[in-house]
Amino acid sequence: MRPLEKLSAKDHLTDPDLLQLSSTGDEEAFVILYQRHQGPVFRFALHMSGRRETAEEVTQDVFLALLAGLRRYARDRGPLQSYLIGMARHYVRRYLASSPLVAELPSRNHEQLFDHINTEQELSTLRSAILKLPPNYREVVVLCDLEGLEYAQAAEHLGCAVGTVRSRLHRARAFLEARLRKRERCPV
Protein backbone atom coordinates (compact mmCIF):
# COMPACT_ATOMS: atom_id res chain seq x y z
CA MET A 1 0.00 0.00 0.00
CA ARG A 2 1.41 3.36 -0.94
CA PRO A 3 1.72 6.07 1.69
CA LEU A 4 -0.86 8.84 1.51
CA GLU A 5 1.61 11.54 0.57
CA LYS A 6 2.38 9.69 -2.66
CA LEU A 7 -1.21 9.81 -3.91
CA SER A 8 -1.46 11.86 -7.06
CA ALA A 9 -4.21 13.39 -9.13
CA LYS A 10 -3.92 10.46 -11.53
CA ASP A 11 -4.87 7.88 -8.89
CA HIS A 12 -8.57 8.28 -9.69
CA LEU A 13 -8.07 7.61 -13.41
CA THR A 14 -9.40 4.41 -14.91
CA ASP A 15 -7.10 1.68 -16.16
CA PRO A 16 -7.69 2.49 -19.86
CA ASP A 17 -6.89 6.16 -19.19
CA LEU A 18 -3.71 5.21 -17.36
CA LEU A 19 -2.76 2.86 -20.18
CA GLN A 20 -3.30 5.63 -22.69
CA LEU A 21 -1.08 7.98 -20.68
CA SER A 22 1.53 5.26 -20.22
CA SER A 23 1.67 4.68 -23.96
CA THR A 24 2.64 8.33 -24.39
CA GLY A 25 5.54 7.90 -21.96
CA ASP A 26 3.87 9.01 -18.70
CA GLU A 27 5.87 7.14 -16.07
CA GLU A 28 3.65 8.17 -13.19
CA ALA A 29 0.62 6.67 -14.92
CA PHE A 30 2.45 3.42 -15.49
CA VAL A 31 3.65 3.26 -11.88
CA ILE A 32 0.07 3.77 -10.66
CA LEU A 33 -1.07 0.93 -12.92
CA TYR A 34 1.72 -1.28 -11.61
CA GLN A 35 0.95 -0.53 -7.99
CA ARG A 36 -2.77 -1.01 -8.56
CA HIS A 37 -2.42 -4.48 -10.06
CA GLN A 38 0.87 -6.00 -8.97
CA GLY A 39 -0.58 -7.41 -5.73
CA PRO A 40 -3.21 -9.69 -7.29
CA VAL A 41 -0.80 -10.76 -10.04
CA PHE A 42 1.95 -11.49 -7.52
CA ARG A 43 -0.34 -13.42 -5.15
CA PHE A 44 -1.83 -15.45 -7.99
CA ALA A 45 1.66 -16.44 -9.13
CA LEU A 46 2.77 -17.13 -5.57
CA HIS A 47 -0.17 -19.40 -4.77
CA MET A 48 0.08 -21.17 -8.11
CA SER A 49 3.83 -21.76 -8.03
CA GLY A 50 4.48 -22.00 -4.31
CA ARG A 51 7.66 -19.95 -4.72
CA ARG A 52 8.22 -16.29 -4.00
CA GLU A 53 11.08 -16.09 -6.46
CA THR A 54 8.87 -17.38 -9.27
CA ALA A 55 6.07 -15.03 -8.25
CA GLU A 56 8.44 -12.05 -8.47
CA GLU A 57 9.62 -13.17 -11.92
CA VAL A 58 6.09 -13.74 -13.17
CA THR A 59 5.01 -10.30 -11.89
CA GLN A 60 7.93 -8.72 -13.68
CA ASP A 61 7.25 -10.65 -16.90
CA VAL A 62 3.57 -9.73 -16.88
CA PHE A 63 4.25 -6.01 -16.58
CA LEU A 64 7.06 -6.11 -19.11
CA ALA A 65 4.65 -7.81 -21.52
CA LEU A 66 2.05 -5.13 -20.78
CA LEU A 67 4.70 -2.51 -21.43
CA ALA A 68 5.62 -4.08 -24.75
CA GLY A 69 1.98 -4.08 -25.88
CA LEU A 70 0.52 -0.98 -24.25
CA ARG A 71 -1.57 -0.23 -27.31
CA ARG A 72 -2.59 -3.86 -27.76
CA TYR A 73 -4.91 -4.08 -24.77
CA ALA A 74 -8.47 -3.40 -25.84
CA ARG A 75 -11.16 -2.24 -23.44
CA ASP A 76 -13.67 -4.70 -24.88
CA ARG A 77 -11.46 -7.61 -23.85
CA GLY A 78 -12.58 -7.12 -20.27
CA PRO A 79 -11.02 -5.58 -17.19
CA LEU A 80 -7.27 -5.03 -17.23
CA GLN A 81 -6.85 -7.22 -14.18
CA SER A 82 -8.36 -10.21 -16.00
CA TYR A 83 -5.98 -9.53 -18.86
CA LEU A 84 -3.02 -9.43 -16.47
CA ILE A 85 -4.10 -12.57 -14.59
CA GLY A 86 -4.48 -14.28 -17.96
CA MET A 87 -0.87 -13.40 -18.77
CA ALA A 88 0.20 -14.53 -15.29
CA ARG A 89 -1.48 -17.91 -15.89
CA HIS A 90 0.52 -18.30 -19.06
CA TYR A 91 3.83 -17.42 -17.41
CA VAL A 92 3.14 -19.55 -14.32
CA ARG A 93 2.42 -22.59 -16.47
CA ARG A 94 5.64 -21.99 -18.35
CA TYR A 95 7.60 -21.82 -15.10
CA LEU A 96 5.86 -24.87 -13.71
CA ALA A 97 6.72 -26.84 -16.80
CA SER A 98 10.41 -26.20 -16.20
CA SER A 99 10.70 -26.46 -12.42
CA PRO A 100 9.11 -28.62 -9.72
CA LEU A 101 6.63 -27.24 -7.22
CA VAL A 102 8.03 -26.45 -3.78
CA ALA A 103 5.93 -25.01 -0.98
CA GLU A 104 7.80 -22.32 0.94
CA LEU A 105 6.44 -20.67 4.04
CA PRO A 106 7.63 -17.28 5.23
CA SER A 107 10.58 -17.46 7.57
CA ARG A 108 10.13 -16.55 11.24
CA ASN A 109 12.58 -16.05 14.05
CA HIS A 110 13.18 -18.94 16.47
CA GLU A 111 10.77 -17.82 19.21
CA GLN A 112 7.92 -17.36 16.77
CA LEU A 113 8.77 -20.62 15.09
CA PHE A 114 8.38 -22.46 18.39
CA ASP A 115 5.05 -20.76 19.10
CA HIS A 116 3.64 -21.40 15.66
CA ILE A 117 5.03 -24.79 14.83
CA ASN A 118 1.68 -26.59 14.93
CA THR A 119 -0.09 -23.94 12.88
CA GLU A 120 2.69 -23.87 10.37
CA GLN A 121 2.67 -27.62 10.01
CA GLU A 122 -1.04 -27.53 9.26
CA LEU A 123 -0.71 -24.68 6.85
CA SER A 124 2.26 -26.31 5.20
CA THR A 125 0.17 -29.42 4.66
CA LEU A 126 -2.61 -27.33 3.21
CA ARG A 127 -0.23 -25.47 0.94
CA SER A 128 1.31 -28.70 -0.30
CA ALA A 129 -2.18 -30.05 -0.97
CA ILE A 130 -3.07 -26.93 -2.97
CA LEU A 131 0.09 -27.32 -5.02
CA LYS A 132 -0.83 -30.92 -5.77
CA LEU A 133 -4.13 -29.88 -7.32
CA PRO A 134 -4.28 -29.89 -11.11
CA PRO A 135 -3.66 -26.32 -12.38
CA ASN A 136 -7.30 -25.82 -13.42
CA TYR A 137 -8.52 -26.65 -9.93
CA ARG A 138 -5.68 -24.78 -8.21
CA GLU A 139 -6.59 -21.60 -10.09
CA VAL A 140 -10.13 -21.53 -8.74
CA VAL A 141 -8.97 -22.20 -5.17
CA VAL A 142 -6.43 -19.40 -5.48
CA LEU A 143 -8.91 -16.91 -6.92
CA CYS A 144 -12.01 -17.77 -4.88
CA ASP A 145 -10.69 -19.09 -1.56
CA LEU A 146 -7.33 -17.36 -1.19
CA GLU A 147 -8.06 -14.11 -3.05
CA GLY A 148 -11.72 -13.99 -2.07
CA LEU A 149 -13.11 -13.24 -5.54
CA GLU A 150 -16.73 -13.86 -6.46
CA TYR A 151 -17.38 -16.77 -8.80
CA ALA A 152 -18.26 -14.37 -11.61
CA GLN A 153 -15.00 -12.44 -11.20
CA ALA A 154 -12.99 -15.65 -11.16
CA ALA A 155 -14.83 -16.85 -14.26
CA GLU A 156 -13.94 -13.59 -16.01
CA HIS A 157 -10.28 -13.94 -15.05
CA LEU A 158 -10.16 -17.54 -16.23
CA GLY A 159 -12.28 -17.06 -19.32
CA CYS A 160 -14.75 -19.79 -18.43
CA ALA A 161 -18.36 -20.12 -17.27
CA VAL A 162 -19.41 -19.46 -13.68
CA GLY A 163 -20.72 -23.02 -13.48
CA THR A 164 -17.29 -24.32 -14.42
CA VAL A 165 -15.72 -22.31 -11.60
CA ARG A 166 -18.30 -23.63 -9.15
CA SER A 167 -17.83 -27.27 -10.11
CA ARG A 168 -14.03 -27.05 -10.15
CA LEU A 169 -14.06 -25.39 -6.76
CA HIS A 170 -16.33 -28.07 -5.35
CA ARG A 171 -14.01 -30.82 -6.53
CA ALA A 172 -10.88 -28.97 -5.43
CA ARG A 173 -12.24 -28.46 -1.92
CA ALA A 174 -13.18 -32.13 -1.70
CA PHE A 175 -9.64 -33.02 -2.71
CA LEU A 176 -8.15 -30.67 -0.11
CA GLU A 177 -10.41 -31.98 2.64
CA ALA A 178 -9.42 -35.53 1.75
CA ARG A 179 -5.75 -34.61 1.93
CA LEU A 180 -6.19 -32.94 5.30
CA ARG A 181 -8.14 -35.88 6.70
CA LYS A 182 -5.43 -38.23 5.49
CA ARG A 183 -2.86 -36.05 7.23
CA GLU A 184 -4.83 -36.19 10.49
CA ARG A 185 -4.89 -39.98 10.33
CA CYS A 186 -1.19 -40.28 9.38
CA PRO A 187 0.54 -37.19 10.79
CA VAL A 188 4.08 -38.28 9.79
Add this chain to the structure above:
Amino acid sequence: MKQTTDLQHALRRLAQMLPREAGPATEQRVVAAFRARRKRSPRAWIYAALVASLVLASAWFLSRHPLPPTLTPASNYPAAADFMPLPYAQSDVPLEQAVIVRVKLQPSEWVALGVPAAPSKTGTAISADLLIGQDGIARAVRLVSVP
Protein backbone atom coordinates in the same frame (compact mmCIF):
# COMPACT_ATOMS: atom_id res chain seq x y z
CA MET B 1 -20.06 -28.87 6.67
CA LYS B 2 -17.73 -28.27 9.63
CA GLN B 3 -14.90 -29.71 7.58
CA THR B 4 -15.59 -27.21 4.79
CA THR B 5 -15.74 -24.32 7.26
CA ASP B 6 -12.44 -25.45 8.78
CA LEU B 7 -10.92 -25.67 5.33
CA GLN B 8 -12.06 -22.19 4.37
CA HIS B 9 -10.81 -20.83 7.67
CA ALA B 10 -7.43 -22.49 7.10
CA LEU B 11 -7.30 -21.12 3.54
CA ARG B 12 -7.97 -17.62 4.82
CA ARG B 13 -5.20 -17.96 7.39
CA LEU B 14 -2.85 -19.23 4.72
CA ALA B 15 -3.68 -16.26 2.48
CA GLN B 16 -2.97 -13.84 5.35
CA MET B 17 0.30 -15.53 6.19
CA LEU B 18 1.88 -15.31 2.75
CA PRO B 19 3.41 -12.13 1.27
CA ARG B 20 0.80 -9.88 -0.34
CA GLU B 21 2.86 -7.84 -2.77
CA ALA B 22 5.92 -8.11 -4.98
CA GLY B 23 9.12 -6.73 -3.58
CA PRO B 24 10.49 -3.26 -4.37
CA ALA B 25 13.23 -4.75 -6.57
CA THR B 26 10.60 -6.02 -9.01
CA GLU B 27 9.00 -2.57 -9.21
CA GLN B 28 12.41 -1.02 -9.81
CA ARG B 29 13.14 -3.41 -12.67
CA VAL B 30 9.75 -2.78 -14.28
CA VAL B 31 10.10 1.00 -13.98
CA ALA B 32 13.64 0.80 -15.36
CA ALA B 33 12.29 -1.11 -18.36
CA PHE B 34 9.63 1.59 -18.83
CA ARG B 35 12.29 4.33 -18.83
CA ALA B 36 14.49 2.40 -21.25
CA ARG B 37 11.55 1.94 -23.60
CA ARG B 38 10.67 5.63 -23.44
CA LYS B 39 14.24 6.55 -24.41
CA ARG B 40 14.20 4.10 -27.32
CA SER B 41 10.89 5.10 -28.85
CA PRO B 42 10.62 8.65 -30.18
CA ARG B 43 7.18 10.15 -30.31
CA ALA B 44 4.88 9.61 -33.26
CA TRP B 45 5.30 13.14 -34.54
CA ILE B 46 8.98 12.46 -35.14
CA TYR B 47 8.02 9.55 -37.40
CA ALA B 48 5.48 11.75 -39.18
CA ALA B 49 8.07 14.49 -39.70
CA LEU B 50 10.54 11.95 -41.08
CA VAL B 51 8.00 10.56 -43.54
CA ALA B 52 6.96 14.06 -44.64
CA SER B 53 10.56 15.10 -45.26
CA LEU B 54 11.21 11.92 -47.24
CA VAL B 55 8.18 12.60 -49.43
CA LEU B 56 9.24 16.21 -50.00
CA ALA B 57 12.81 15.19 -50.79
CA SER B 58 11.59 12.56 -53.27
CA ALA B 59 9.29 15.07 -54.98
CA TRP B 60 12.10 17.60 -55.25
CA PHE B 61 14.50 14.97 -56.64
CA LEU B 62 12.00 13.80 -59.26
CA SER B 63 11.25 17.35 -60.36
CA ARG B 64 14.97 18.05 -60.92
CA HIS B 65 15.83 14.90 -62.85
CA PRO B 66 14.55 14.18 -66.37
CA LEU B 67 13.30 10.81 -67.50
CA PRO B 68 15.92 8.23 -68.47
CA PRO B 69 17.25 8.67 -72.03
CA THR B 70 15.77 5.38 -73.23
CA LEU B 71 12.31 6.79 -72.68
CA THR B 72 11.37 8.99 -75.59
CA PRO B 73 8.16 11.01 -76.00
CA ALA B 74 6.02 9.05 -78.36
CA SER B 75 4.34 11.81 -80.30
CA ASN B 76 7.05 12.01 -83.00
CA TYR B 77 6.59 8.42 -84.12
CA PRO B 78 3.85 6.77 -86.11
CA ALA B 79 1.98 4.01 -84.41
CA ALA B 80 1.33 0.68 -86.10
CA ALA B 81 -1.34 -0.86 -83.87
CA ASP B 82 -3.87 -0.12 -81.19
CA PHE B 83 -3.14 -0.21 -77.49
CA MET B 84 -3.48 -3.58 -75.81
CA PRO B 85 -4.53 -3.38 -72.18
CA LEU B 86 -1.96 -4.93 -69.91
CA PRO B 87 -3.19 -7.75 -67.71
CA TYR B 88 -2.72 -7.26 -63.93
CA ALA B 89 -2.39 -3.49 -64.48
CA GLN B 90 -5.98 -2.48 -63.78
CA SER B 91 -6.04 0.34 -61.26
CA ASP B 92 -8.81 1.85 -59.21
CA VAL B 93 -7.58 5.29 -60.22
CA PRO B 94 -9.45 6.51 -63.33
CA LEU B 95 -7.27 7.29 -66.33
CA GLU B 96 -7.38 11.09 -66.54
CA GLN B 97 -3.88 12.35 -67.29
CA ALA B 98 -2.24 9.55 -69.20
CA VAL B 99 1.24 9.82 -70.65
CA ILE B 100 2.53 7.85 -73.62
CA VAL B 101 6.15 6.89 -73.36
CA ARG B 102 8.14 5.18 -76.10
CA VAL B 103 10.44 2.41 -74.97
CA LYS B 104 12.45 -0.40 -76.48
CA LEU B 105 11.47 -3.81 -75.22
CA GLN B 106 13.29 -7.13 -75.52
CA PRO B 107 11.06 -10.13 -76.38
CA SER B 108 11.42 -11.42 -72.83
CA GLU B 109 10.13 -8.07 -71.54
CA TRP B 110 7.01 -8.40 -73.67
CA VAL B 111 6.32 -11.67 -71.93
CA ALA B 112 6.99 -10.06 -68.57
CA LEU B 113 4.42 -7.38 -69.41
CA GLY B 114 1.86 -10.10 -69.93
CA VAL B 115 1.67 -9.96 -73.71
CA PRO B 116 1.24 -13.62 -74.62
CA ALA B 117 3.58 -13.76 -77.62
CA ALA B 118 6.59 -11.59 -78.32
CA PRO B 119 6.11 -9.69 -81.60
CA SER B 120 9.65 -10.46 -82.80
CA LYS B 121 11.29 -13.81 -83.24
CA THR B 122 14.74 -12.44 -83.94
CA GLY B 123 15.45 -11.49 -80.35
CA THR B 124 16.02 -7.80 -81.16
CA ALA B 125 14.46 -5.01 -79.17
CA ILE B 126 11.20 -3.59 -80.52
CA SER B 127 9.85 -0.12 -79.95
CA ALA B 128 6.57 0.16 -78.13
CA ASP B 129 4.41 2.86 -76.60
CA LEU B 130 3.42 2.48 -72.99
CA LEU B 131 0.26 4.21 -71.80
CA ILE B 132 0.99 5.29 -68.22
CA GLY B 133 -1.66 6.61 -65.88
CA GLN B 134 -1.23 9.53 -63.50
CA ASP B 135 -0.63 6.97 -60.75
CA GLY B 136 2.50 5.78 -62.55
CA ILE B 137 1.05 2.41 -63.51
CA ALA B 138 1.42 1.25 -67.12
CA ARG B 139 -2.09 0.46 -68.36
CA ALA B 140 -1.56 -0.54 -71.98
CA VAL B 141 1.07 -1.12 -74.63
CA ARG B 142 1.18 -0.88 -78.41
CA LEU B 143 3.66 -2.02 -80.97
CA VAL B 144 5.38 0.72 -82.96
CA SER B 145 6.74 0.44 -86.47
CA VAL B 146 10.11 2.09 -86.06
CA PRO B 147 11.06 4.48 -88.92
